[in-house]
Amino acid sequence: xxxxxxxxxxxxxxxxxxxxxxxxxxxxxxxxxxxxxxxxxxxxxxxxxxxxxxxxxxxxxxxxxxxxxxxxxxxxxxxxxxxxxxxxxxxxxxxxxxxxxxxxxxxxxxxxxxxxxxxxxxxxxxxxxxxxxxxxxxxxxxxxxxxxxxxxxxxxxxxxxxxxxxxxxxxxxxxxxxxxxxxxxxxxxxxxxxxxxxxxxxxxxxxxxxxxxxxxxxxxxxxxxxxxxxxxxxxxxxxxxxxxxxxxxxxxxxxxxxxxxxxxxxxxxxxxxxxxxxxxxxxxxxxxxxxxxxxxxxxxxxxxxxxxxxxxxxxxxxxxxxxxxxxxxxxxxxxxxxxxxxxxxxxxxxxxxxxxxxxxxxxxxxxxxxxxxxxxxxxxxxxxxxxxxxxxxxxxxxxxxxxxxxxxxxxxxxxxxxxxxxxxxxxxxxxxx
Ligand SMILES: *Cc1c(COP(=O)(O)O)cnc(C)c1O
Ligand SMILES: [Zn+2]
Numbered sequence: 001x002x003x004x005x006x007x008x009x010x011x012x013x014x015x016x017x018x019x020x021x022x023x024x025x026x027x028x029x030x031x032x033x034x035x036x037x038x039x040x041x042x043x044x045x046x047x048x049x050x051x052x053x054x055x056x057x058x059x060x061x062x063x064x065x066x067x068x069x070x071x072x073x074x075x076x077x078x079x080x081x082x083x084x085x086x087x088x089x090x091x092x093x094x095x096x097x098x099x100x101x102x103x104x105x106x107x108x109x110x111x112x113x114x115x116x117x118x119x120x121x122x123x124x125x126x127x128x129x130x131x132x133x134x135x136x137x138x139x140x141x142x143x144x145x146x147x148x149x150x151x152x153x154x155x156x157x158x159x160x161x162x163x164x165x166x167x168x169x170x171x172x173x174x175x176x177x178x179x180x181x182x183x184x185x186x187x188x189x190x191x192x193x194x195x196x197x198x199x200x201x202x203x204x205x206x207x208x209x210x211x212x213x214x215x216x217x218x219x220x221x222x223x224x225x226x227x228x229x230x231x232x233x234x235x236x237x238x239x240x241x242x243x244x245x246x247x248x249x250x251x252x253x254x255x256x257x258x259x260x261x262x263x264x265x266x267x268x269x270x271x272x273x274x275x276x277x278x279x280x281x282x283x284x285x286x287x288x289x290x291x292x293x294x295x296x297x298x299x300x301x302x303x304x305x306x307x308x309x310x311x312x313x314x315x316x317x318x319x320x321x322x323x324x325x326x327x328x329x330x331x332x333x334x335x336x337x338x339x340x341x342x343x344x345x346x347x348x349x350x351x352x353x354x355x356x357x358x359x360x361x362x363x364x365x366x367x368x369x370x371x372x373x374x375x376x377x378x379x380x381x382x383x384x385x386x387x388x389x390x391x392x393x394x395x396x397x398x399x400x401x402x403x404x405x406x407x408x409x410x411x412x413x414x415x416x417x418x419x420x421x422x423x424x425x426x427x428x429x430x431x432x433x
Contacts, residue, residue: 211243
């Protein structure tokens with residue numbers, strides 16, 4: 001394996017591989033350190049296997065030896081050109097990385113895949129997490145598949161559909177009175193005392209590596225080329241930080257050439273501690289109390305907030321926060337223009353993209369990638385009241401025709417018996433028998 005140990009992402013202090021996650025010198029977050037010579041050798045002897053259409057395709061750049069048994073196959077999701085959305089927003093080239101189609105319908109399957117593989121490698125018998133919802137269902141799914149007991153700690157007032165989406169896999173779910181940040185504090189205590197494998201706490205250095213695969217896939221799907229600018233939703237700030245790290249690793253390894261992509265982040269106005277710190281030019285993040293429909297991004301005290309700020313500044317990105325109304329508009333705009341139904345976090349990302357373009361932070365000629373990280377069926381209640389009940393007709397042709405004739409807004413196509421070319425298209429004939 002090409003892992004050399006753990007390293008503090010703030011002061012650079014090194015530690016051996018273990019379920020440790022904070023630096024004992026400066027309390028900074030730890031990350032996986034690689035032996036890059038070993039990585040290079042591994043890439044020469046086993047280049048990215050093109051028959052592996054999951055994130056394990058990039059295992060040479062991940063802290064694992066081989067694909068874990070009973071894997072769920074997260075990752076390698078589609079990258080779609082988004083011409084209609086680009087036009088509405090005023091961009092020349094826009095791509096959507098559609099991570100709504102992962103096994104449990106959010107990008108969290110990527111990080112959990114790494115964390116559960118690590119728990120199995122370390123022989124940790126119990127996995128757990130503090131979650132705003134998506135992590136809970138991803139961990140419940142992966143633990144079920146791996147046959148590990150899972151304990152999920154969530155805010156007691158979490159949306160019922162998110163509880164259900166995790167409960168179906170049969171984990172232990174504990175509702176905790178308070179916000180995500182209260183849940184997280186309790187979980188840190190449990191992790192410290194009992195040594196359970198909390199995927200986003202003591203396994204976090206390994207967990208976080210899963211997010212890099214979004215950068216690797218994007219580059220490969222662009223034909224081994226880099227985007228100019230990416231827009232990433234931020235909760236704890238790990239995803240944005242690790243996408244930037246993924247691009248940098250491909251550059252360092254000489255697998256791609258060009259400018260480092262600019263990383264901009266998107267948050268909901270009701271929970272935007274990273275955006276506010278960026279706007280105020282701060283080096284630290286002031287915690288906030290979340291109040292937004294984008295529950296999957298509602299982390300008021302982001303664990304990787306400082307690193308996310310650093311990522312924005314070092315790559316020349318920007319940050320934008322959007323209101324709940326703008327989030328709903330964003331969800332509808334993406335669905336209407338590109339046929340992708342995203343959860344509230346996706347609405348945040350689309351609305352923030354629009355704002356960043358309008359404010360000139362993203363230039364129209366920048367090749368931009370938008371990361372859509374969660375599926376709309378997870379947060380259908382956010383759209384309540386957004387669609388009126390459809391009209392009802394009798395099951396008779398004449399009834400349908402009467403409805404069609406009296407609703408001008410429905411007349412997208414002219415009603416004409418099939419099989420005959422339109423009069424105005426005189427040169428066109430039906431296909432011969
Ligand atoms: C967790 C999550 C994010 C952001 O993740 P962080 O790494 O905590 O910033 C983005 N989108 C969705 C849908 C998520 O569930
Ligand atoms: Zn340190």
